Amino acid sequence: MHKYTVVDLFAGAGGLSLGFMQTQKYDIKVAFENSPYMQETYRQNHPGVEVQGDVCGANYSDIMRKYGKIDVVIGGPPCQGFSNANRQKNHAISQNNMLVKQYLRAILELQPKAFVMENVSMLRSEVHRFYMEKGDEPTIEHCHIPVKDTYLHLLDKEFMFENAAEIVQSEKEITKYLWAEDDYFELNVIYKASKNVSKMRKALDKHKKKLLKISNTYLSLSDDNHIFREAKKAFEAIIRYYSGIIEIENIKANIEPSIMIQRMLSKAQEIFSNNIAVDSYIQNNDGLSAKIQSFAVYDYLKGILEAPENDYVIYSDVLCAADYGAPQKRMRFVVIGIKRNISSKIALPKGRFDADEYRTVRDAIGDLEDVEPVVDLEQDKNGIILQPKEGLSELATSLRNSTILKNHIITKTTDTAMERFRALKQGQNFHSLKESLKTNTYTDAARTQNTIYLRLNYDEPSGTVVNVRKSMWIHPTLDRAISVREAARLQTFPDSFVFYGSKDKQYQQVGNAVPPILAKSIAKKLAQILTKNLYPEVTSNG
Numbered sequence: 001m002h003k004y005t006v007v008d009l010f011a012g013a014g015g016l017s018l019g020f021m022q023t024q025k026y027d028i029k030v031a032f033e034n035s036p037y038m039q040e041t042y043r044q045n046h047p048g049v050e051v052q053g054d055v056c057g058a059n060y061s062d063i064m065r066k067y068g069k070i071d072v073v074i075g076g077p078p079c080q081g082f083s084n085a086n087r088q089k090n091h092a093i094s095q096n097n098m099l100v101k102q103y104l105r106a107i108l109e110l111q112p113k114a115f116v117m118e119n120v121s122m123l124r125s126e127v128h129r130f131y132m133e134k135g136d137e138p139t140i141e142h143c144h145i146p147v148k149d150t151y152l153h154l155l156d157k158e159f160m161f162e163n164a165a166e167i168v169q170s171e172k173e174i175t176k177y178l179w180a181e182d183d184y185f186e187l188n189v190i191y192k193a194s195k196n197v198s199k200m201r202k203a204l205d206k207h208k209k210k211l212l213k214i215s216n217t218y219l220s221l222s223d224d225n226h227i228f229r230e231a232k233k234a235f236e237a238i239i240r241y242y243s244g245i246i247e248i249e250n251i252k253a254n255i256e257p258s259i260m261i262q263r264m265l266s267k268a269q270e271i272f273s274n275n276i277a278v279d280s281y282i283q284n285n286d287g288l289s290a291k292i293q294s295f296a297v298y299d300y301l302k303g304i305l306e307a308p309e310n311d312y313v314i315y316s317d318v319l320c321a322a323d324y325g326a327p328q329k330r331m332r333f334v335v336i337g338i339k340r341n342i343s344s345k346i347a348l349p350k351g352r353f354d355a356d357e358y359r360t361v362r363d364a365i366g367d368l369e370d371v372e373p374v375v376d377l378e379q380d381k382n383g384i385i386l387q388p389k390e391g392l393s394e395l396a397t398s399l400r401n402s403t404i405l406k407n408h409i410i411t412k413t414t415d416t417a418m419e420r421f422r423a424l425k426q427g428q429n430f431h432s433l434k435e436s437l438k439t440n441t442y443t444d445a446a447r448t449q450n451t452i453y454l455r456l457n458y459d460e461p462s463g464t465v466v467n468v469r470k471s472m473w474i475h476p477t478l479d480r481a482i483s484v485r486e487a488a489r490l491q492t493f494p495d496s497f498v499f500y501g502s503k504d505k506q507y508q509q510v511g512n513a514v515p516p517i518l519a520k521s522i523a524k525k526l527a528q529i530l531t532k533n534l535y536p537e538v539t540s541n542g
Contacts, residue, residue, distance in 0.1 A: 003027040004113075004530060005067060009055050009075030009106055010099070013041040013499060013509040015491065016074050016118065019519020021046070025527040029067040032058060032075075037501030038509055045497050055102045060109040072526070073115040076514065077103040100130075100297055104304060107337075111310070113534075114338040114346075114526055117301075118514055130300060132277045132293040140295065143303035149279075150294040152271070155264040157287040159257050161226040164288055165281050168268035177227045178265045183214050187234060191259045194252040201248060204241065211238050227261055234258040264288070298335075305337055312337040315346045319518060323351020326492050326515040327364040327395065328462040334522065343533045349525040361476060362458040363393040364489040367400060369475075373408045373483045377503065380409045386495075395492075402495040407484040407506060411469055421479040426457040456482065465490050469507040484510060492517035 004026050008017045011031035020026045028046065032055040033039050043051050052058065064070065077099040107115050132140065132147065140147060154168060167173040186207055193200040204211075215235035221228040237254035240246045271278060271290060279291045298316070305312040314337040321330040338346045353359070367389055374380050383404040392400060413421065455474040456462055465487055473482040482490075484499060484506045492515045499506040 001025075002531075002535060004071035004527065005029050005069070006072045006074060007063065007070050007106065007110065007112075008032070009073065009103055010077050011038070011042055011051075011075065012512050012514075013038050014046055015493070015513030015516050016076065016116075016519045017042070017046055017049070018493070018497065018516040019514070019521070020072075020074065020523040022516065022520045023523045023527055025531075026072065026523065029070065030063055037505040040500040041498070041509055044500060055106070056098070058102075058106065060106060064110065070110045071113045071530070073103075073106050073110055073112045074117075075103060075106075076118040078119075100301070104301060107305065107312075108310065113342055113530060114336070115312075116522055116526065117335045119333045119335075128297045129294040130297060131274070132295070133275045134277045135275070137277070139304065140293075143307045145295050145299050145303035147293040147295045150292050151282070151289040152267060152292055153287065153289050154267055154281075155260060155288040157285060159260040159264075160283070160287055164264070165283055167227075168264065168271075168288070168290070169281060171269070171272045174265050174269050174272070177261075178269060179231075179262055183217070184259075184262050184266075186210050186214060187238075187255055188259055188262075190238070190251065191255055197248060200251070204238075204248070204251075208242065211235075212242065215239055230257045230261060301335065311340045313340050313344060313346050315348060317348050319348060320351070321515045321518045322355075322358045322461045323353050324349075324515075324518045324521045325351075325353055325359060325395070326461070326490075326517050327359040327361055328465055328490050328515070329358075330464045330515060330518075332514065332518065336522070336526065338526075338529065343529055346529060347525070349521045351521075358461045359393075359395050360459050361456045361462050361490065363395040364399070364492075365482075365486045366458065367392055367396045368405075368408065368483075368486060368489070369477065371405065371408060373410045373480070373485075375410060375412050377409070380406060384408055399489055399492065399494045405485060405495055406498045407488060409485070409503060409506070410481045410483045411503060413480060417472065418479060420453055421455075421474050424453065424455040424474060426455050426476050462490050465511055467504075467508045467511040469504060487511070491515045 003024075006017075006020060006026050006028045008014075008020075008028055008031040011017055011033040014031065017028050017031060021028065028049045030050045030052060031042055031046065032052050033042055034054050039051050039053070042049070103117060129150065130136075131150065131152070139145070155164060167177065189203050189207055190200065190211075193203040215238055218231045218235040219239070221232050223229055223232070234255040234257070237246060237251050241248060241251055268290075270276075271292075276290075276292060279293065282289050282291055302314055304310065306314060314335060316333065316335040318331050318333050321328055321332065334348055336346055336348055371384060371386070374384070383406040386400070386403050386405050389400070453472045453474065454463070456476045458476040469481065473487075474480070475482055475486070484503070485495070487507065487510045488497070488499065489495075491510055491513055493510070493513070494516075499509050501509070
């Protein structure tokens with residue numbers, strides 16, 4: 001039987017790879033993964049696959065020399081796009097843009113018969129846009145990728161000063177005025193705490209030594225220009241507070257202009273270091289902004305891959321893992337493409353499960369309820385011996401495929417957490433707790449996400465499995481955290497698939513993964529389309 005060769009990019013622990021392997025129709029040759037823990041997990045569970053590190057250094061002609069033509073490229077590049085909404089952030093431009101471009105480079109250089117790319121369901125939305133870089137223009141024009149004007153806000157009007165607009169356009173000037181990152185960090189900690197006097201007092205005490213040390217640099221600045229004057233004023237205020245000359249309430253007004261100017265310079269520097277093409281700098285009632293063309297990530301990929309020289313047919317959709325047999329309602333945005341000369345049509349598989357037939361948390365982990373989890377890595381070394389069990393659900397039967405249970409490990413529960421655990425019923429979360437149990441944790445308890453301190457409901461699918469350790473997910477009936485293995489079961493990893501690294505790294509790998517059961521469905525569909533068009537004799541005898 002013919003097997004299709006595969007390269008997996010951003011492979012993580014290998015959920016996507018596992019689903020493809022489970023169909024027995026693919027042969028994965030190379031997987032790229034940057035994190036050493038995930039590499040270790042991938043290697044141990046996919047023996048025989050060459051694991052490489054940073055995808056930016058990938059040499060695809062080498063890979064083809066070694067393994068021949070690659071049939072399918074799969075993977076999920078992280079993609080944050082940029083966020084204009086958050087003016088607090090010092091970074092305006094996400095480094096992950098490059099990773100989507102790396103995924104694209106793999107397809108352009110390997111020219112596989114087909115590809116599958118998965119991402120969070122947000123990929124199509126307006127938020128996930130790229131700023132136009134110098135050198136993008138010909139591609140954008142040639143591939144008819146829709147662009148729109150986007151404004152990167154640099155400085156509010158109240159902090160504007162003469163020649164601000166000239167400074168942000170000169171890398172030499174930016175460098176002259178931009179503080180060392182650590183210095184900015186020290187002052188910004190104070191600024192960020194300024195909404196709350198007692199927090200600010202704590203921050204000032206904690207950072208006193210460092211602030212006093214760095215302030216010397218700024219106190220000796222000349223008074224001959226606005227930026228230096230403001231910097232001097234900011235650090236003078238800090239010194240005068242420590243000397244008891246000014247009240248804490250007067251600090252914010254003195255340091256704010258400098259913080260805002262540094263944020264402006266930092267964003268302006270990013271424009272240069274990311275090679276962003278700025279149409280113009282605009283000064284108006286809103287302050288100072290850079291006008292930049294931007295385009296949606298999806299339009300960019302589609303435009304380039306559908307162009308005649310690449311000639312892929314592309315289809316995309318948001319899939320819910322529960323429709324494909326996973327016991328969780330995880331949404332993933334999936335793009336699938338195939339060379340037009342192989343097939344003029346491509347689709348993603350339809351889910352087999354209707355909402356009334358969804359598999360539940362009980363189906364996935366109910367059989368482990370009587371298995372005591374361990375709390376440290378040492379105890380997990382040899383795993384737990386599982387006794388055979390009757391009356392398993394169809395899902396548990398397929399996942400309980402090892403007599404040794406590894407990764408059934410949890411974090412020790414603190415007394416505070418235990419009190420909360422006991423107070424919550426199935427389906428309830430942090431918000432359901434009475435006020436006295438909410439104290440001393442999250443900065444703003446009211447804004448805590450609904451997934452925090454969630455006690456899972458046995459008779460429903462779970463929500464999206466994230467790093468369940470950080471989110472403090474609770475077992476449906478026991479007063480303890482969900483174990484790494486239970487989280488892996490919710491993701492449909494079989495028990496024979498073992499995760500490596502620290503506890504937190506294990507939880508993280510599970511949370512980041514694509515549910516193998518969803519991957520397998522996509523892989524099966526793709527193999528059918530490829531085989532039908534490339535080897536019709538196989539299909540007709542099949």
